[in-house]
Amino acid sequence: MTAVHVPGAPVIDGGVLVSSSPATGAEAGRFPVASPTDVTAAVERARAAGQWWAALGFDGRRERLLRWRALLAQRIEELADLVHREGGKPIGDAVVEVVTAVEHVDWAARNARRVLGPRRVRSRLILAEFSGHLEYQPYGVVGVIGPWNYPVFTPIGSTAYALAAGNAVVFKPSEYTPAVGQWLVDTFTEVVPEQPVLTAVHGLGDVGAALCRSGVGKLAFTGSTATARKVMAACAETLTPVLVEAGGKDAMIVDSDADLDAAAEACVWGALTNAGQTCIGIERVYAVEPVFDAFVEKVVARAGRLTVGPDGEDIGPITMPAQVDVIRRHIDDALARGGRAVLGGTDAVQAPYVRPTVLVDVPEDSAAVREETFGPTLTINRVRDADEAVARANALPYGLGGSVFGRRRAVAIARRLRSGMASVNSTLTFAGMSTLPFGGVGDSGFGRIHGEDGLREFGRAKAITRRRARSLLPSMTFERTPADVARLVKVVKMMYGRG
Ligand code: NDP
DSSP, X not given: OOOOOSTTOOEEOSSEEEEEOTTTOOEEEEEEOOOHHHHHHHHHHHHHHHHHHHHTHHHHHHHHHHHHXXXXXXXXXXXXXXXXXXXXXXXXXXXXXXXXHHHHHHHHHHHHHHHHSOEEEOOOGGGTTEEEEEEEEEOSEEEEEOOSSSTTHHHHHHHHHHHHTTOXXXXXXXXXXXXXXXXXXXXXHHHOOXXXXXXXXXXXXXXXXXXXXXXXXXXEEESOXXXXXXXHHHHHTTTOOEEEEOOOOEEEXXXXXXXXXXXXXXXXXXXXXXXXXXXXXXXXXXXXXXXXXXXXXXXXXXXXXXXXXXXXXXXXXXSSTTHHHHHHHHHHHHHHTTOEEEEOOGGGEEXXXXXXXXXXXXXXXXXXXXXXXXXSXXXXXXXXXXXXXXXXXXXXXXXXXXXXXXXXXXXXXXXXXXXXXXXXXXXXXGGGOTTSOBOOEETTEESOBSHHHHHHTTEEEXXXXXXXXXXXXXXXXXXXXXXXXXXXXXXXXXXXXXX
């Protein structure tokens, strides 16, 4: 019997986690909840599997990861449908999410050897008689904790790179999207049936906490800043290194020479895709005075055309039922404090749906500007010039992504944003570029997934020196003589002593 009360809210029914659609309440999957002992056992099994996986070498892993990529690509509709049924995401958005994930698996598989494999490193005159060797060795088991909003893209951003680097992975999906998490594990197991190289443990936050304490070599966390603090505290007990991909409140800047139609189109998508439940979603816009009115008009026209509903519409339900109250609070607060709704407003909130809402002239210290709203809402504020826009964009503790629309100064403005990533004349595009690192600063976290940095995140640098000749200037030995030390001083003064 299903014990689902609020559609979309996960329940534990007799030790079983049951997930459901936020739109219809239909059950999406049920999975046994892992006890702390189950989590430790999963990590121990993964440790042995990780040794086997690492021993396959870069080529063996590449071949298997590319087969997984092919399977994901072939079954894209099936996975997108499951993402839709469990999280409520419109199928089109789900397809785009899976496509991006497929690209990351492909790139990680193909580039792991080049980025992480053994290589010679040049030595310098001071230790010229030694050669240097560098390689990145796997941590053994990486724990991955993922959120529900991009249940394919976010875990794969860590998992594919960790696997390519030679680690086994124990994955704790969000309690809202366990079926999608298990689907990823099951399809990987189809192509790697020999050992439990990628496994899942299911349950609520306490299962994630148990994973932090389970003896994993590294913990990759994607989720809210508040939970990131708990994850770091738990990992600190055992000095387990962590990667933190946390929340954001990304800003878009519209400069005076921007193409306003392109800016409005990208803004509406960047803010409202996935019903605004996107860590790198545009939540605030700063448009310079001369283009402000025209820009707002274009955004409202486009956002006002979007459809909202359970199937085939542009905007689906809010996945996490409790989030609806947060969205309502942000809208109400903005309006009470002098902001204006030029589209939507308080009435737009009809759980589990929220119609697109565009707020203007919202005070900078209100919740709608400062806190993650995670809904299909947007604030657009007027600024004097690009400098003021940058100052306001940078005024929050978050610093994940951002966007700039303009011509002459756009790249320079993007560089000044206090964020890990930025898109010029587009929104969110850096997430799909597998060659670029992804991650934030400040409250948005640290460490990087994707790209070369993302691969290195899952390998420990191992440095080896090897003697290749007798030392001409013996220094690191008790056999050195005072004359050797004097010669050393002379050489150093000659080499480095001039300014
Ligand atoms: P949460 O922080 O609530 O949860 C994230 C994961 O952590 C879930 O699997 C959760 O399990 C688990 N968890 C909860 N408590 C603990 C604990 N004490 N110890 C260990 N793990 C725990 O985030 P959401 O799932 O609500 O995701 C939304 C957030 O994620 C937003 O802030 C968003 O910006 C951010 N995000 C960041 C991204 C990035 O790349 N920077 C990408 C996508 C989202 P359970 O669900 O069972 O509680």
